[in-house]
Amino acid sequence: MKTKSEQLIYTVYDHAGELNPEDAALLTLAREATTTSYAPYSRYHVGAAVKLANGVLIKGSNQENISFPAGLCAERVAIFAAMASFPEETVEVVAISATADDFEVDEPVPPCGICRQAMLEYEMKSGKTIRLILGGQKGKVFIIEGVRQLLPLAFM
Numbered sequence: 001m002k003t004k005s006e007q008l009i010y011t012v013y014d015h016a017g018e019l020n021p022e023d024a025a026l027l028t029l030a031r032e033a034t035t036t037s038y039a040p041y042s043r044y045h046v047g048a049a050v051k052l053a054n055g056v057l058i059k060g061s062n063q064e065n066i067s068f069p070a071g072l073c074a075e076r077v078a079i080f081a082a083m084a085s086f087p088e089e090t091v092e093v094v095a096i097s098a099t100a101d102d103f104e105v106d107e108p109v110p111p112c113g114i115c116r117q118a119m120l121e122y123e124m125k126s127g128k129t130i131r132l133i134l135g136g137q138k139g140k141v142f143i144i145e146g147v148r149q150l151l152p153l154a155f156m
């Protein structure tokens with residue numbers, strides 16, 4: 001018998017101004033995408049921006065439904081749209097942000113478990129890790145190299 005552990009390594013920036021210009025631009029796109037969210041039920045508006053290896057940038061936002069499970073998270077809206085348009089491309093970076101109607105989102109927004117699994121699929125498909133940029137409307141920003149880090153013992 002042995003005990004094992006897995007480590008999450010990520011970089012913490014005090015604010016978006018500390019990011020390199022490309023990462024900062026993608027986070028800005030994710031923040032912009034929150035404005036296209038349809039979230040009358042949760043009143044929580046998530047935006048995601050995907051950067052493909054060919055340089056194309058694609059935005060997505062959460063789309064809710066009166067039949068709650070029919071809704072979809074911003075990350076999957078963005079990544080599925082990207083892959084549907086460019087099926088042979090590699091996803092390089094995904095930025096995520098959010099706003100809320102009733103409070104300020106000043107913490108980095110991490111992807112939900114299903115979105116982690118969905119993004120991991122494209123890491124497996126391409127054999128390349130996806131860089132994640134997580135930010136709120138302001139405040140700290142986390143950068144995580146590889147979705148796999150966020151899903152230990154993933155189903156694969």
Ligand code: THU
Nearest residue numbers: 042044046062073074111112115
């Ligand atoms: N949501 C996302 O868009 N991404 C996540 O990773 C977590 C949650 C959405 C789903 C729902 O529309 C709202 O945020 C509240 O959970």
